[in-house]
Amino acid sequence: MLQHRPLVFALAVALAAGVISPQSHAAKKPATGKSKTPVASLACTDFYAEANRSWLGANPMPKSGAVSALGQLTARAQQQQRDLLDAAMRAPQGKVQQLLGDFWASGLDEAAVEKDGAAPVAPLLQRIDAIRKTGDIAPALAALHQVGIPVAFGFNADIDLRDLDRHLGYFSQGGLGLPDPAYYTRSDADTKALVSRYADYMRKILALTGVAKKDIETQTALALDLETRIARATRPLAELRDPRNNFAPVATAGLGKQYKNLQLDAFLKAQGVSDDSVSLANPALFEQLDSLVGKLKPAQWQAYLRWRVGDAMAPYLSRPWRDAAFDFRGKVLLGQTEPAPRWQQVLDAINLAAGPMLGKEYAATYLPDASRKQAELIAGHVRDALIHAIDDGTLLDAAGKAEARKKLEHLRIEIGTPHRDLDFTVQPMGRGSFGGNMLIASTWRHAQEMKRIGKGNADRRWDVLPQQPALAYDLAHNRLIVTAAMLQAPVLDPSQVPAQQYGAFGALVGHELSHAMDARGRHVDADGNVRDWWSNDVANHWTALTNKVAALYASLPYPGTNGVKVSASLTSDENLADLAGVELAHAALLTAQPKPSTAQERQFFNGWAQLWAQQVASDEAQIRAQQDVRAPGQWRANVPLMQQPAFGTAYACKTGTPMAPASRIDVFR
Structure with a gap:
């Protein structure tokens, strides 16, 4: 269904957090007759284990995979969404809740979904059946894009690298059913076996769309051949990782003549886009597509489009469709053993097609105004702490300090929901057709995405939903973004004392704001220009710090x-941000509480350490050690605290103990 291309300068880091145990372990008395190591020595040896002792005891090591405090907040946010949708289904409060409640009810009513069968896609299939000549193909492509089913290619709103205050329409490669275009052209045995199973999946879906048994093989071959032709003209995925490779502005005025068969001028009009330029970074692909529209028989395009519609909609239709999709996409591609529970499937569908609607209601229900204000207060203090650290420190030279100060003074802090006006004029959904509601909602969301294209719209978008726990620095627009779902325990628990809130939420804010100044932030200046504002001396200083x-x-x-060390090459950037985050948050605490007590200091350090509680089984640890860009929880908790002199003082740690090393690393201090 509807697919969204990541922001060119993506939200820096999305951090989910979960339930922690805020009570003091020091208050617990040892059992009679048993010795106990003093709390101070435990804290000085492995503070992570001490701070999370209760959590680790309550959450035993799984046989496989992982459980973490980070994941528990995501689970809670999902339950909150379920509760909200249940209430909207029973007694909706307003128009948006009526839409959401009907959507939710239609998805949970499995009997109705089974009865509905393929009815939701019947109008789309009829539209495809109406193709008679070459000139009918391009309008059909445009119509499917309008309902959130991108076929033949992709078209999305994204940042204009010439002007970060606007969105540009991006024509990109897409329209394939396999995740990597290389699968279509490799000749090794494993790839051939995968493509064979993919063809089996295509046969099942085409049969469900109404293709006669005698025509299945022909239709499958036609669809697979067209996808293979598209794949041959696409670029390897590795080339797409650099956003500059996706950016090639062209005037829209000439597209209709340049790509006559694709009718790209009419395509843009159908999507509601009237901008004077778009990005088209792979003209060879679009030349090939234009040629394929002109030279292939309409029947081959019909086979391909039937397949793409069936594949996109299969998860939202009756069981034969869902089983076919899961057997290939779930089992073969993802290695899953069984489908997610029905409620999870429906919730995922609603977030995909109507996520901003749910986000609006979620924030209104679960984000207290007091939490929003406290988050703004702490984030402001951390930003101010970074300004002072930059001014007083030696990391940047005079020119760098001026640019950094300007950047931080212009920083916007957005809490809860994006500052964006949406049009919630949506066709009534009703409770009779989940697949039909999916198309209604997807059509609405696609239209909202297209409205982003044009001048002055860039700062209105988030690439994360309010109901998803996330805290991130948006480099392109110099914003700190904190979602509504993030502002609860353990990140910002209203029941916590302020010192613990600074240690948890404040340190995460510091982590993110450090990205405005780091090796990534150096490439966008205070005015939003894409340029390197560091001098060579600053770059060398940062490199030395990173190496340390x-x-x-x-x-x-x-x-x-067994014997594996933390990967410095993978984790260095995030490790440095962790050190900076705790450093800045502690400075912010000293602004709010100039002379914190020992108890307050300990609450601050507990706030940070308890964010990272986790139990990771050996199989998962082996994977993370090779892939995860963040350090494991024990070291995310301990290492930044080791760098704080106040930690050793608060817990009376002797210099030379693990948590009070003789030498420390300062980032901005």
Whole structure:
């Protein structure tokens, strides 16, 4: 269904957090007759284990995979969404809740879904059946894009690298059913076996769309051949990782003549786009598509479009469709053993097609105004702490300090929901057809995406939904973004004392704001221009600091593995941000509480450490050690605290103990 291309300068980091145990372990008395190591020595040896002792005891090591405090907040946010949708289904409060309640009810009514069968896609299939000549193909492509089913190619709104305050329409490669275009052209045995199973899936879906048994093989061959032709003209996925490779502005005025068969001028009009330029970074692909529209028989395009519609809609239709989709996409591609529970499938569908609607209601229900204000207060203090650290520190030279100060003074802090006006004029959904509602909602969301294209719209978008726990620095627009779902325990628990809120939420804010100043942030200046505002001396200073941090973490064992160390090459950037985050949050605490008590200091350090509680089984640890760009929880908790002199003071740690090393690393201090 509807697909969204990531922001060119993506939200820096999305951090989910979960339930923690805020009570003091020091208050617990040892059992009679048993010795107990003093709390101070435990804290000075492995503060992560001490701070999370209750959580680790309550959450035993799984046989496989992982459980974490980080994941528990995501689970809670999902339950909150379920509760909200249940209430909207029973007694909706307003127009948007009526839409959501009907959508939710239609998805949960499996009997109705089974009865509905293929009815939701019948109008789309009829539209495809109406193709008679070459000139009918391009309008059919445009019509399917309008309902959120991108066929033949992709078209999405994204940042204009010439002007970060606007969105541009991006024509991109797409329209394939396999995740990597290389699958269509490789000749090794494993790839051939995968493509064979993919063809089996195509046969099942085409049969469900109404293709006669005698025509299945022909239709499958036609659809697969067209996808293969498209794949041959697409670029390898590795080339797409650099956003500059996707950016090639062209005037829209000439597209109709240049690609006569694709009718790209009419396509843009159908999507509601009237901008004077778009990005088209792979003209060879679109030349090939234009040629294919002109030279292939309409019957081959019909086979391909039937397949693409069936594949896109299969998860939202009756069981034969869902089973076919899961057997290939779930089992073969993802290695899943069984489908997600029905409620999860329906919730995922609603977030995909109507996520902003649900986000609006979620924030209104679950984000207290007091939490929003407290988040703004703490985030402001952390930003101010970074300004002072930049001014007083030696990391940047005079020119760099001026640019950094300007950047931070212009920083926008957006809490809860995006500052964006949406038009909630949506066709009534009703409760009779889940697949039909999916198309209604997807059509609405696609139209909202297209409205982003044009001048002055860039700062209105988030690439994350309010109901998804996330806290991120948006480099392109110099914004701190905090979703509504993030502002609850353990990140910002209203029941916590302020010191613990600074240690948790404040340190996460500091982590993110450090990205405005780091090796990534150096490429966008305070005015939003894409340029390097560092001098060579600053770059060399940062490299030396990064190398020092890398050496520290590279010496640490990766928990759950046998002899594996933390990968410095993978984790250095995020490790450095963790160190900066705690450093800045502690400085912000001293602004709010100039002379914190020992108890308050300990609450601050507990706030940080308890974010990272996790139990990771050996199989998962082996994978994470090779792939995860963040350090494991034990070291995310401990290492930044080791760098704080106040930690050793608060817990009376002797210099030379693990949590009070003789030498420390300062980032901005």
